[in-house]
Amino acid sequence: DAGITQSPRHKVTETGTPVTLRCHQTENHRYMYWYRQDPGHGLRLIHYSYGVKDTDKGEVSDGYSVSRSKTEDFLLTLESATSSQTSVYFCALSRTGANYGYTFGSGTRLTVV
Amino acid sequence: KQEVTQIPAALSVPEGENLVLNCSFTDSAIYNLQWFRQDPGKGLTSLLLIQSSQREQTSGRLNASLDKSSGRSTLYIAASQPGDSATYLCAVGFNDYKLSFGAGTTVTVRA
Numbered sequence: 001d002a003g004i005t006q007s008p009r010h011k012v013t014e015t016g017t018p019v020t021l022r023c024h025q026t027e028n029h030r031y032m033y034w035y036r037q038d039p040g041h042g043l044r045l046i047h048y049s050y051g052v053k054d055t056d057k058g059e060v061s062d063g064y065s066v067s068r069s070k071t072e073d074f075l076l077t078l079e080s081a082t083s084s085q086t087s088v089y090f091c092a093l094s095r096t097g098a099n100y101g102y103t104f105g106s107g108t109r110l111t112v113v
Numbered sequence: 114k115q116e117v118t119q120i121p122a123a124l125s126v127p128e129g130e131n132l133v134l135n136c137s138f139t140d141s142a143i144y145n146l147q148w149f150r151q152d153p154g155k156g157l158t159s160l161l162l163i164q165s166s167q168r169e170q171t172s173g174r175l176n177a178s179l180d181k182s183s184g185r186s187t188l189y190i191a192a193s194q195p196g197d198s199a200t201y202l203c204a205v206g207f208n209d210y211k212l213s214f215g216a217g218t219t220v221t222v223r224a
C-alpha cells in the first residue's frame with residue numbers, strides 16, 4: 001500500500017546490537033501498530049500508538065521500545081537484539097481504531113545472528 | 114485473552130471448487146472481524162471487514178459470515194482460481210485498538 005512504508009525491508013544484525021525499524025505513513029491515521037509474525041504463532045502485537053507520544057504495550061513487548069514524535073512516523077527499537085527476535089515485523093495503520101480496519105505495510109525481515 | 118483458531122492449517126482444491134475457510138474465537142464480545150490475504154513474502158491485504166452488528170459481508174466472489182454467539186466466522190470463496198492460492202488470516206477486534214490473529218489457512222488451488 002503506497003500510504004505506508006517500512007524500512008529497511010531486510011536487515012541482518014548481530015546479537016547485542018541495537019536495531020531501529022521505521023514505519024512511515026502518508027494517511028494521517030491516528031493509530032499505528034507494530035506486529036511480529038512467526039511460524040505457528042500468527043501475528044502478535046508488540047506495541048501500538050494512539051497518537052503522537054501516546055504508546056502502549058502489546059502482548060509481546062519485552063525487549064522492544066517504540067517512539068512516535070510525529071503522526072507519520074512510528075519507530076520500533078530493539079535495544080539489544082537477540083536471536084529470538086529474528087522475525088518478520090509488520091507495521092499497520094488504523095483510522096480510528098480497529099472498527100475501521102487495518103492497513104499493513106510490506107514488512108521488514110530481521111535476522112539476528 | 115482472546116484466542117483465535119483457524120482450521121484447517123492447509124487446504125488444497127482443484128480449480129473451480131468453492132473454498133470454505135473457518136475461524137473460531139473464544140470471546141464473543143468483539144468489535145469486528147477482518148479477513149486478510151497474505152502472499153508469500155508479502156504483507157497483508159484486507160479482504161473483508163465485518164462489524165459486530167453485521168452478519169455477513171460480500172465482495173465479488175468472497176463472502177464472509179459472522180456468528181458472534183457461537184464464536185465463528187466463515188470465509189467462502191466461490192469458483193476458486195489458481196490466483197486465489199495464498200494464506201488467509203482471520204483477525205478479531207476485541208477492543209477499539211487491537212486485533213487478535215489466527216495462524217492462518219494456506220490455500221493451494223490446483224490448475
